[in-house]
Amino acid sequence: xxxHRPILPPxxxxxxxxxxxxxxxxxxxxxxxxxDLSKNPKKIHQNPNWVSLNLNKSELFxxxxxxxxxxxxxxxxxxxxxxxxVGSHLISLKQLQDSDQSNxxxxxxxxxxxxxxxxxxxxxxFLNMGICLSDVWDxxxxxxxxxxELAVCLSGARVLRQDPLExxxxxxxxxxxxxxxxxxxxDFVSRLGNHVGVVEGIDFYEFPSLDRLSKVSEDELRKAGxxxxxxxITGTVKVLQSKPGGGVEWLASLRKLDLRSxxxxxxxxxxxxxxxxxxxxxxxxxxxxxxxxxxxxxxIATRYLIPELAxxxxxxxxxxxxxxxxVEKYGKYAxxxxxxxxxAELPSQKALIQSFNNNTEEAKNEDIKMDI
DNA sequence: CGGTAACCTGGGAT
DNA sequence: AATCCCAGGTTAC
Numbered sequence: 001x002x003x004h005r006p007i008l009p010p011x012x013x014x015x016x017x018x019x020x021x022x023x024x025x026x027x028x029x030x031x032x033x034x035x036d037l038s039k040n041p042k043k044i045h046q047n048p049n050w051v052s053l054n055l056n057k058s059e060l061f062x063x064x065x066x067x068x069x070x071x072x073x074x075x076x077x078x079x080x081x082x083x084x085x086v087g088s089h090l091i092s093l094k095q096l097q098d099s100d101q102s103n104x105x106x107x108x109x110x111x112x113x114x115x116x117x118x119x120x121x122x123x124x125x126f127l128n129m130g131i132c133l134s135d136v137w138d139x140x141x142x143x144x145x146x147x148x149e150l151a152v153c154l155s156g157a158r159v160l161r162q163d164p165l166e167x168x169x170x171x172x173x174x175x176x177x178x179x180x181x182x183x184x185x186x187d188f189v190s191r192l193g194n195h196v197g198v199v200e201g202i203d204f205y206e207f208p209s210l211d212r213l214s215k216v217s218e219d220e221l222r223k224a225g226x227x228x229x230x231x232x233i234t235g236t237v238k239v240l241q242s243k244p245g246g247g248v249e250w251l252a253s254l255r256k257l258d259l260r261s262x263x264x265x266x267x268x269x270x271x272x273x274x275x276x277x278x279x280x281x282x283x284x285x286x287x288x289x290x291x292x293x294x295x296x297x298x299x300i301a302t303r304y305l306i307p308e309l310a311x312x313x314x315x316x317x318x319x320x321x322x323x324x325x326x327v328e329k330y331g332k333y334a335x336x337x338x339x340x341x342x343x344a345e346l347p348s349q350k351a352l353i354q355s356f357n358n359n360t361e362e363a364k365n366e367d368i369k370m371d372i
Numbered sequence: 373c374g375g376t377a378a379c380c381t382g383g384g385a386t
Numbered sequence: 387a388a389t390c391c392c393a394g395g396t397t398a399c
Binding site for chain 1: 374375376378379380381382383
Binding site: 275316 | 392397
């Protein structure tokens with residue numbers, strides 16, 4: 001009965017190292033190991049060229065954007081700094097706490113001078129800066145006083161615009177799973193991609209191409225601890241590869257569809273049900289009113305939106321009913337509202353909201369004792 | 373067609 | 387210690 005279960009060993013690189021097939025790999029020269037950090041690690045670590053993004057924290061607050069479950073690829077590299085990879089660019093973002101304006105800085109770790117402009121454009125696209133978060137939230141706050149309250153202490157919780165393939169694979173891993181293990185699984189997949197650098201001792205990788213993913217067997221994934229999701233990954237990769245024009249192009253084409261069609265298309269992939277499809281649609285396909293309904297959102301909905309369903313079990317049908325209720329209340333950016341409300345449900349944030357409320361209460365009424 | 377049990381895994385509660 | 391339950395669900399029956 002005992003099955004040895006190694007804890008996510010490094011991916012076997014016994015298969016031939018992927019040759020640079022894509023045009024985009026600008027360093028597509030001979031050696032696969034492009035950054036020899038053992039030689040001069042300080043060059044990468046010590047002189048980061050930090051540049052301001054000219055945003056304040058109501059547009060983007062890193063701690064409420066990166067570690068809250070929309071991506072599992074970005075790492076907290078110092079208390080107010082997060083690091084990740086956009087395309088082939090290794091990027092750190094840093095939030096200064098004191099200044100109000102211009103308090104977000106970025107730096108590129110591995111980007112050539114000639115690519116700085118393109119990298120910045122890619123970063124802004126990834127951060128979804130085409131949408132003004134404070135405008136969107138002002139609208140929500142007008143129609144929902146509860147949202148308005150939460151928005152005050154949780155400002156800057158932004159929805160990212162991720163690469164669709166990357167998002168898809170991550171959220172297949174997320175199904176019926178916990179954050180810690182999802183992160184380990186995503187790390188395993190990431191290690192299949194090209195290594196792009198080290199920040200604060202953490203290795204970073206480009207997300208592997210579809211072609212690279214197709215070389216991983218279900219068995220390897222199971223041994224790495226994916227459980228039944230191993231089959232979902234290999235199955236989905238296979239289906240994507242069979243698409244005319246290629247899976248990446250097919251995924252990109254979903255950005256142009258309406259939400260219903262996009263969800264319908266996504267759920268043809270193995271391991272992608274309504275919840276995961278909504279996540280992919282919202283976090284990578286410009287479907288701003290996609291509403292992922294999980295147990296947290298279900299609780300929110302039965303408390304504030306459709307109390308008559310309190311106590312019922314969350315079935316797929318009720319799932320879409322909840323999503324509809326969100327769209328009815330919050331409109332075309334309902335998914336962005338869901339994101340904040342979801343974050344507010346996280347145990348880690350509840351404590352903060354609590355203390356925030358206590359503090360403001362105490363400021364008003366010094367003598368009120370809080371007894372639980 | 374809608375409801376239910378099974379599914380990998382690990383951590384925490386009972 | 388053994389078992390149950392849950393974690394941002396999906397699938398097969």
